[in-house]
Amino acid sequence: MALIQFVNKVWFGSGELKRLATELKRLGIARPLICTDTGIRAAGPLDGVLAALGDAEGAVFDGTPPNPTEPSVEAALRMYATEGCDGLVAVGGGSSIDLAKAVNLRLSHPAPLAQYETAAKGQGKIGEVGPLIAIPTTAGTGTEVSVGTMILTHDGRKSTIASPNLIPTVAICDPDLTLGLPGGLTAATGMDAVTHCIEAVLSPLYNPVADAIGLDGLARALKGGALERAVADGSDAAARSDMMMAAMQGALAFTKGLGAVHSMSHAAGRVERLKLHHGTLNAVILPGVLRFNAPHVPDRMDRLAEAAGVATGGDLPEAIEALNARLGLPASLAELGVTPDLIDEMVAHALKDVSTFTNPAKMTGEDFRTLFLDLL
Amino acid sequence: MALIQFVNKVWFGSGELKRLATELKRLGIARPLICTDTGIRAAGPLDGVLAALGDAEGAVFDGTPPNPTEPSVEAALRMYATEGCDGLVAVGGGSSIDLAKAVNLRLSHPAPLAQYETAAKGQGKIGEVGPLIAIPTTAGTGTEVSVGTMILTHDGRKSTIASPNLIPTVAICDPDLTLGLPGGLTAATGMDAVTHCIEAVLSPLYNPVADAIGLDGLARALKGGALERAVADGSDAAARSDMMMAAMQGALAFTKGLGAVHSMSHAAGRVERLKLHHGTLNAVILPGVLRFNAPHVPDRMDRLAEAAGVATGGDLPEAIEALNARLGLPASLAELGVTPDLIDEMVAHALKDVSTFTNPAKMTGEDFRTLFLDLL
Incomplete structure (x- = not known):
């Protein structure tokens, strides 16, 4: 007896970053909040993403810590509001994408994050969320196609929060973005x-x-x-x-x-x-x-x-x-x-x-x- | 370069037919149209499905031909309307499930079916459709998890119509239903x-x-x-x-x-x-x-x-x-x-x-x- 579930749309391949503009348009995102970290900003991949936005104009949140925390999620939420964003793009390794998944959850669900933890049987509380495009710059976590996000929540726990609803709407896996890793x-x-x-x-x-x-x-x-x-x-x-x-x-x-x-x-x-x-x-x-x-x-x-x-x-x-x-x-x-x-x-x-x-x-x-x- | 897409929720295993009642409730279906054929009705699996409906009450359309045709899709649509149905359950081999997928398309999209054919570049015309639960009684087509349906359309063609939107909302794959095949x-x-x-x-x-x-x-x-x-x-x-x-x-x-x-x-x-x-x-x-x-x-x-x-x-x-x-x-x-x-x-x-x-x-x-x- 088993539940077998896959809910993924992935553009995969060298150069596929070019799909970003079309996907943003398809999802009706004109002003994405781009969740990333200072390392990615310095290393180059972010420039490629900014150049691939097409008609959209992004605001960049680069405050993702190496292990994303609930305060950093809240900082991103504040920027999303002040910048008048209408969707999310995550650019980075597992940390940036996990942060964006938690931001996406919180955009339509109340605090605190701990209540959604899988171990606390929180999955049932996770309803539909908005659009998120995940663009990995490392080849590791695979969080761009997974149900989960790991966040250091206010209660001091490293919490796994998971739901099929949290799978990014689209993943763009362009291995060119990992060439400089x-x-x-x-x-x-x-x-x-x-x-x-x-x-x-x-x-x-x-x-x-x-x-x-x-x-x-x-x-x-x-x-x-x-x-x-x-x-x-x-x-x-x-x-x-x-x-x-x-x-x-x-x-x-x-x-x-x-x-x-x-x-x-x-x-x-x-x-x-x-x-x-x-x-x-x-x-x-x-x-x-x-x-x-x-x-x-x-x-x-x-x-x-x-x-x-x-x-x-x-x-x-x-x-x-x-x-x-x-x-x-x-x-x-x-x-x-x-x-x-x-x-x-x-x-x-x-x-x-x-x-x-x-x-x-x-x-x-x-x-x-x-x-x-x-x-x- | 590739698009890799899976959008599936499958309950799989002996006895999993029991999930039907919960899934119908979750999807808000109180009056499903059950698409099947006379063979399935005679052979037994339909009885099991009818017994597993829980609070829902189904109307049975058993007019699926061996290779589903557009007139049979239209007959099912008429029954859906006259019986006041609010969702679809398909029970059978590829024919019944393909018929139900085409019925589901037509419930929210205008005739004729030929305009949606993949070969005629019709996929872009296929938007979101309503809920459909597919319950295969053969182990063959796999149409319960696929994007496509094959219909003999009015223009005399065996048309492939395909879109991720046509994948059944849920598949219940209970191999017990194939024991009598x-x-x-x-x-x-x-x-x-x-x-x-x-x-x-x-x-x-x-x-x-x-x-x-x-x-x-x-x-x-x-x-x-x-x-x-x-x-x-x-x-x-x-x-x-x-x-x-x-x-x-x-x-x-x-x-x-x-x-x-x-x-x-x-x-x-x-x-x-x-x-x-x-x-x-x-x-x-x-x-x-x-x-x-x-x-x-x-x-x-x-x-x-x-x-x-x-x-x-x-x-x-x-x-x-x-x-x-x-x-x-x-x-x-x-x-x-x-x-x-x-x-x-x-x-x-x-x-x-x-x-x-x-x-x-x-x-x-x-x-x-x-x-x-x-x-x-």
Whole structure:
């Protein structure tokens, strides 16, 4: 028994940014609020977007923090009002698009955001929202086609808010926008996509459509070598395109839910003073959780290993560790500044994370504690 | 460059028919017109649907012909009006669901249907339509999740009318409804699903998401053996479920378009006096078109052969012919009553069919003529 749901319209390919003007017109948006961050503004992609607005005139909100917060959502809402905007365009990585999704929710729904959290059974409160065009500039989160947004809400939680209504109206995935992404960010965001594909396939929910998409995304990124090629040579257009596709596929696949990697990653990501990158956390945590899950889902692990290009009889967690090392990613949470005193709090948050419920093995507090300790 | 679009909500699994009452309530439908045919009424599935309506009260239109026609659409529209209906439920194979999709279009759009035909660039004229719940009772067309409907329009054409707006609001895919389907129909509809998966993967459009779904559907039906098991033992619940999934996957995959098998099948299917079954036609035509296409797409043919479970070095067209024979399906169009005098007309229609444009090899009239002659 299963609910299988996809609600996506995606323009995909080199140069597809040119669709922006037509899509804005089709959606009746004359004055979009463009949600982005100062990094994107400095790096160039924003200029391309501004040049592609056609008849529309945009106001730019560049105050997205690395992990979007409820105050930043409220700042964007104020700018939307004062600038007389009539729709949203998000330009950036997961943070800018997640912020825009939360802004879109709040444009038609009252505060506070915490009431809409999935863990608080808030999904039913999320009705239809206005138009949002998402333009990713990284190949990682896939939030441009997903139901969810992650916001640090006023109550101090890293909250997952999700609903099919929050899927951006249109995504424009133009891999040209990722050509300038530095190797470190390419690696970290790429491993986010890889983790999505893997955890989605391991989720016990029945959804062969999502399984097929996730396995193909994983094969594209790893067996096909796109991730390593994109990190080695950022101007490799074919690798950039494959990674943007793999990122989108990861998010379409996790319609099925994610697993304990994300529970732990969210728990560590909410420690604000560390400002940890979600993709980097996923990369570091993935091998340990795979070892923990493997005995429960041997067949799925075999299919994943095959899609990852691991030789028959090879070990997927080991292959991921070796890949992380080749990509220059850290090997432990200690390297990222996570300290043992944070474990109690992280375990408590991981246990309550929605991703925990679709991990293929049941997780206890002790399990999470052991996994965190191993990673320190 | 590609447009990748999925807009689906599907309840899938044994017993999921029970969702009907909740979905009707959610969509605000109190008085659905239930579009079906006399065969479905006699065979049982309709009773289950009527028992699952909850608070809603349905009026039953059972006048769907084997290949739905514009007059039958108009008859259903008249019943919708006289019975004071406020929404649509389709119960049946491709014919009933296609009829309901056309009724849904006409409820908010003026006659005639021909103006909406894809080949006549009619898609832009198709705006939003009302709610439609599709409940398939065969595992074949996948029209419950697809954009299209095939109608014999007043002008004598077998017209493909397609738009994302025509995708049913909700599909309820309950494989229990197919348990009583006779072996012959199971085989013919199953080969329709197989053909969708194959032709979608061969389409030259860029859509790796659809490719992955199509390959998985093909593997489910053939390599996994579900089709032959469902034909051999109609009560095999696992095989029925896998075939219903493969049918849905075929239709999600053909978001990419279909190919010359469908062009020829549509051309033969419009000869009204023969009343040919679309799935049977696809099964018969598939091997010939595969042989024609193979030299143009060797890599894709290899991937398809692998997904179909054909041993390395084996021949996919030959494997399909052998499968058709095992399933008791005919080996030629002559066996179906198609005569040489029809060829000119069929060639003309095949050339204009929208599926021709996404065949992996360019098709001329001579190509179609040769293929038809070989099949006679």
